[in-house]
Amino acid sequence: MAPDPTVDLQNTVTHGRLRGLWRLMAGFRLTYLWATLSLGVAALSKTGVYLVLRDFVDSVLGDPAATPRLPLLAGAVVGLAVFEGFFTFLSGRLAARTAEGIALRLRNYLFDHIQRLPFAYHDQAQTGDLIERSTSDVDALRRFFADQVIMAGRIVLLFAVNLTALLALDWRLGAVSIVAIPIIIVLSLFFFRRVSKAYEAYQAQEAKLSTALQENLAGVRVVKAFARQTFESEKFDRQNWAKYQRGRQLMTMHSLFWPISDVLCGLQMLGGFVFAARLAIAGEISLGTYLAYAGMVVWLIFPLRNLARLIVQMSTGLVSFGRVAEVIRQAREPLGQGAARPQGPLQGEVEFASVGFAYKGDSHVLKEITFACRPGQVVALLGATGSGKSTLVNLLPRFYSYSGGSVLIDGLELKEIPRQYLRQEMGIVEQEPFLFSRSIRDNITYGVGRDVPQVEVEAAARAAAIHDVIAGFPDGYDTRVGERGVTLSGGQKQRVAIARTLLKDPRLLILDDSTSSVDTETEEVIWEALERLMRGRTTFLIAHRIQTVMRADLILVLDHGQIVQQGTHAELRDQPGIYRQIFEVQARIDEEVQKEVDRVSA
Numbered sequence: 001m002a003p004d005p006t007v008d009l010q011n012t013v014t015h016g017r018l019r020g021l022w023r024l025m026a027g028f029r030l031t032y033l034w035a036t037l038s039l040g041v042a043a044l045s046k047t048g049v050y051l052v053l054r055d056f057v058d059s060v061l062g063d064p065a066a067t068p069r070l071p072l073l074a075g076a077v078v079g080l081a082v083f084e085g086f087f088t089f090l091s092g093r094l095a096a097r098t099a100e101g102i103a104l105r106l107r108n109y110l111f112d113h114i115q116r117l118p119f120a121y122h123d124q125a126q127t128g129d130l131i132e133r134s135t136s137d138v139d140a141l142r143r144f145f146a147d148q149v150i151m152a153g154r155i156v157l158l159f160a161v162n163l164t165a166l167l168a169l170d171w172r173l174g175a176v177s178i179v180a181i182p183i184i185i186v187l188s189l190f191f192f193r194r195v196s197k198a199y200e201a202y203q204a205q206e207a208k209l210s211t212a213l214q215e216n217l218a219g220v221r222v223v224k225a226f227a228r229q230t231f232e233s234e235k236f237d238r239q240n241w242a243k244y245q246r247g248r249q250l251m252t253m254h255s256l257f258w259p260i261s262d263v264l265c266g267l268q269m270l271g272g273f274v275f276a277a278r279l280a281i282a283g284e285i286s287l288g289t290y291l292a293y294a295g296m297v298v299w300l301i302f303p304l305r306n307l308a309r310l311i312v313q314m315s316t317g318l319v320s321f322g323r324v325a326e327v328i329r330q331a332r333e334p335l336g337q338g339a340a341r342p343q344g345p346l347q348g349e350v351e352f353a354s355v356g357f358a359y360k361g362d363s364h365v366l367k368e369i370t371f372a373c374r375p376g377q378v379v380a381l382l383g384a385t386g387s388g389k390s391t392l393v394n395l396l397p398r399f400y401s402y403s404g405g406s407v408l409i410d411g412l413e414l415k416e417i418p419r420q421y422l423r424q425e426m427g428i429v430e431q432e433p434f435l436f437s438r439s440i441r442d443n444i445t446y447g448v449g450r451d452v453p454q455v456e457v458e459a460a461a462r463a464a465a466i467h468d469v470i471a472g473f474p475d476g477y478d479t480r481v482g483e484r485g486v487t488l489s490g491g492q493k494q495r496v497a498i499a500r501t502l503l504k505d506p507r508l509l510i511l512d513d514s515t516s517s518v519d520t521e522t523e524e525v526i527w528e529a530l531e532r533l534m535r536g537r538t539t540f541l542i543a544h545r546i547q548t549v550m551r552a553d554l555i556l557v558l559d560h561g562q563i564v565q566q567g568t569h570a571e572l573r574d575q576p577g578i579y580r581q582i583f584e585v586q587a588r589i590d591e592e593v594q595k596e597v598d599r600v601s602a
Contacts, residue, residue, distance in 0.1 A: 021321060024106070025145075028098040032145075035094035036153045038087040043157040045084035047165050050295040052076050054169075057288030091150065099146030103138055110134050110324065118333040119399045120360060128211025133327055136206065137320035144317025152310050155303040162300040166293060170285055173293050176275045177300055180268035184261060184304060191257045196315040198253055202246040203323060209239045265301050272297050335420040346425035346507035347410045348375040348538030350396070355405035357391060365391050366561045369405070373554055378539045380552035382579065387558040389542045390431065393510045396540070397423050409508075427506030431513045431542070433497030435488070440470055441477040443496055447504040460503040466495035509539040527551070546583050555579070 025032060056073050114130060167174035216223060216232050223232050273294065280290040355369040366388050373379050381389040395402050396409075398419045407414040409422075427447070435443050444460060445452045457477065461467035469492055473479040481487050481496075488496065501509065531551075543549050550569035557565035557572070557579050565577050572579040 020325065021144075021318075024102060024321075025098070028101055031094050032098045032150075035091045035098065035150055036157075038091035038094065039150065039154045040157050040161075042084045042087040042091065043154065043161045045080045045087070046158070046299060047161045047296060048080045049077055049084075050292040051165065052080070053295065054286075054288035054292035057291055058286045059288075091154070095150040096146050099142045099144075102145055103142035106141065106324065107134065107138050110138065110327065113328055113330075113332065116332040116335070117330055119394075121330055123359070126207065126211045128209070128214045129207035130327070131214065132203065132207040132210050133323050137203065137323045140317050140320035141324065144314060144320070148310050148314045148317060151306070152314070155306055155310070158299050158303045162296045166296055166300065169289050169293060170279070172279070173272070173276055173285075173289075173297075177268070177272050177297050179271070180264050181304060184264055187257070187260060187264070191253060192315050195250065195253045196319055198246070198250040199316045200319045200323075202243070202250050203319065205239070205243045205246045209236075209243050212236055212239045265304070269297060269301050272301075333419065335418065335423075346422075348508045349373070349408075349410050350379075350508075350538060351406075351408040353406045353408070355395070355402050355407055357395065357400065357402045357404075359400075364403075364561060366395075366402070369563055371554065371556060371563065371566055373538060375538055376534075376536050377553040378534065378541060378551065380541045380543060380549035380555045381558060382543065382549050382555060382582070383558035388561040389558055390512055391561075392558070393512060393540045393542065396508065396510065397426050397428065425506060426508045426510060427501035427504045428510045429494070429497050429501050429512060433493050435481050435493055435496060437480070437482060439475075439478050439480050440473075440496060443481065444477075444499045444503055447500055452503065456503065457499075460499040461496075463502050464495040464499035466492060466499055469495075507537055509534060509537050511539065511541045511543075513542045513544065546586050 052073055060069055060073065111134065114134070163174055163178065166177055212235060216236065223229060276285065276290050276293050279285045280287060285293075349372075351372040352369045355366060356364055357366040358364045369392060371379075381392065383389055391400070394400055395407060395414070398414065398417075401415065409417060414422075436446065441457055444457050454477070458467055461470055461477075470477055470479070498511075527548075541549065541552060546569075549555050553568070555565075555567060555569060555572055556563050557577070559578060565572055565575065565579050567575070573583055574580075
């Protein structure tokens with residue numbers, strides 16, 4: 001189910017928490033109103049039973065002439081009980097429909113919203129924390145609407161109806177029954193503030209625990225390979241112990257509130273019973289009035305005591321709403337924003353002019369980047385780890401926005417071209433390819449928004465030198481890969497990712513060190529196919545092997561975020577600098593390896 005487009009949740013959460021919760025109920029308010037009205041009818045039915053009891057004791061009990069009224073009174077009691085049960089059920093059903101509907105909408109919206117947040121946000125956000133907010137916190141909001149708010153409404157209605165009835169019986173009984181109420185309310189607000197802080201700390205620690213678990217499961221192979229199970233267990237124990245301490249603090253708050261509120265409510269009821277008994281003994285009220293009071297005061301005091309408990313519990317829902325709102329308040333990446341749009345497909349002419357970029361809080365990662373390439377050319381980026389190669393190519397699909405200079409694609413300023421259009425026209429193979437836990441065919445066709453004939457899928461797989469491997473699996477292209485593609489080797493995952501990009505048929509291709517996990521022979525096979533398929537496409541290639549970049553039309557050598565050399569392989573090989581140093585080192589290594597191979601073969 002897609003997110004409800006009629007509800008602007010991002011606008012909703014910009015208001016205060018209570019107003020935000022009210023706006024969150026858009027589309028369900030009438031249903032919730034009927035749920036509340038049903039509770040009102042149920043409350044009236046319960047109070048009506050005690051009024052019938054009063055009439056029975058005062059007017060029927062001991063009066064033989066009133067015996068014919070007994071069936072009528074009994075029928076009234078049964079009818080009121082049926083009414084109470086039916087409307088209580090109806091209220092719960094309507095409240096559940098509201099709560100589940102709000103939770104469904106909120107989960108869908110939150111997931112969609114997270115997908116559309118910029119890369120800069122995901123660079124800082126923790127996966128476990130986002131999972132916690134999308135599941136546990138949304139579920140806390142579901143309980144807030146399904147149980148807590150509707151129960152609070154029931155308690156308020158019971159209090160109002162029974163207090164009104166008590167005042168009607170005898171104003172003194174009504175007055176003496178609410179002496180302790182201000183104290184109970186002040187106590188509830190006192191614990192409300194403290195429980196809110198304790199629960200927020202508890203949820204934050206639970207998010208850290210979820211993050212630790214998620215990281216451990218995602219990196220289980222590394223953990224086992226380095227025999228770090230004990231270290232990981234100790235790290236998890238520390239986070240789990242911290243959660244235990246936060247949970248203990250939270251439970252301590254609850255355990256302190258309950259006995260204090262019980263004592264206050266018990267004293268209130270005891271005082272009321274004594275006062276009403278004295279009035280009955282003095283003949284100022286009837287026995288039936290006393291019995292009706294004894295029944296109604298229970299539904300006056302203890303619901304109020306539960307209201308105080310609910311106020312404390314409702315703080316968890318408000319905290320969860322605040323945590324979810326923090327995510328929703330984040331500005332989405334404007335995919336369609338941009339006034340410029342090339343006519344027809346992207347041609348791939350790219351020009352960087354004095355481009356600079358810095359991550360938030362960091363010094364400049366890129367400085368004065370200037371170069372140009374024509375459509376269909378291959379641009380290779382070479383440099384040490386951290387020199388800015390990946391950052392540079394990530395500017396092209398507007399994953400990040402450059403802070404200075406200008407980038408032109410087909411003569412148009414990059415910032416003026418919609419992100420959606422750019423990413424549809426570009427294909428990317430990441431340095432660490434990600435595969436979904438689906439079939440190989442689903443992974444290859446992931447980037448194409450249409451049904452793809454099998455012949456096209458196989459053609460892309462052949463071009464990526466992975467078809468023969470897939471055909472060797474028992475289920476062929478229907479073979480399911482494990483989570484993150486764990487059932488495939490690194491080279492196989494990379495070739496599947498290359499096939500996925502090639503099937504998209506992009507006009508501009510970005511290969512981020514995409515042949516680093518394949519052997520030399522396989523790399524040659526891939527490059528033979530890529531050279532045919534890259535014709536007419538501008539390709540940005542990140543690599544560490546001279547044998548790979550030497551094929552490029554333009555080679556950019558980066559060092560500490562700057563282009564220190566640029567040119568073709570023949571030009572750079574003869575120039576003093578980083579490129580020639582790398583070339584000589586790798587040539588010497590290749591020569592030594594070849595000598596060793598020849599020696600072993602001999």
